[in-house]
Amino acid sequence: MAFDNDSPHALPTGEDGQCPNEARRTFLKQSSLLTAMALAPTAAIKAAELKLEEKVAAAFEQVKVTLDINGKKHKLSIEPRTTLLDLLREQLHLTGTKKGCDYGQCGACTVHVDGQRVNSCLTLAVMQDGKEITTIEGLANGDKLHPMQEAFIKHDGFQCGYCTPGQIMSAVACIKEGHADSDDEIREFMSGNICRCGAYPNIVNAIKEVKNGGQRV
Structure with a gap:
């Protein structure tokens, strides 16, 4: 390190002629510049991702559909x-249809579409345009319960009740x-509906009563 001149009070300088404070400022400026350069690609990527998300959102514009749900057109x-x-x-706030696994494995979301039972969690709504959909809310006739609902209550075909709407919808479809000609057949064709409480024997008995009673389902 050298001195700027012969004065004993002169500040020391480095080989480049800068004093320590100036050298420090230069270092900080260079470090800041390098940091900004390093961060720039990330910011650019984020911006690109944002634009991509906007394009994706634009691609999924809303589609108009008409659905007949429980006898009412929407x-x-x-x-x-x-x-x-x-x-x-x-x-539509029809919360009787339950979301269980959301993978089509538990049957809690079972509804009827044109008379056929489907897992509504795996069914796209736009594909049901113009079709008739029945949920657990539309199974009863006003205040009069559906025969299957009455049978489930009579035979205690539920405990916690969470899977019950899907069980009842599948039970009606099963008949x-x-x-529903035998216990084994009922168990086989109701196997897509899981009851974590284990009320299966009572569910089978409820289905058998409705089937053997000849009631319209």
Whole structure:
């Protein structure tokens, strides 16, 4: 390190002629510049991702559909990605249909579409345009319960009750499909509905009573 001049009070300088404070400022400026350069690509990527998300959102514009749900027509605007389950619960507030696994494995979300039972969590709402949909709320006739609902109450076919709407919808379909002629057949064609409380024997008895009673389902 050298001195700027011959004065004993002169500040020491480095080989580049800068004093320590100036050298420190230069170092900080260079470090800040390097940091900004290092962060710039990340910011650019984030910006690109944001633009991509905007493009994706624009691609999923809402689609108009007409659904006949429990005998009432609904004209709706929905995103193509919306499942029938989410439409029923979130937009129409028909919360009797339950969201269990959301993977089509538990049957809690079972509804009828044109008389056929489906897992509404795996069914896109836009694909049901113009179809007749029946949920647990539409099974009864006003204040009069459906025969299957009465049988479930009589035989204690539920405990916590969470899976019950889906169980009842599948039980009605099981009889309509002609798959309730024996205990084993009922168990086989109700196997897509899981009851974590283990009320299976009572559920089978309820289905058998409705089937053997010849009541219209």
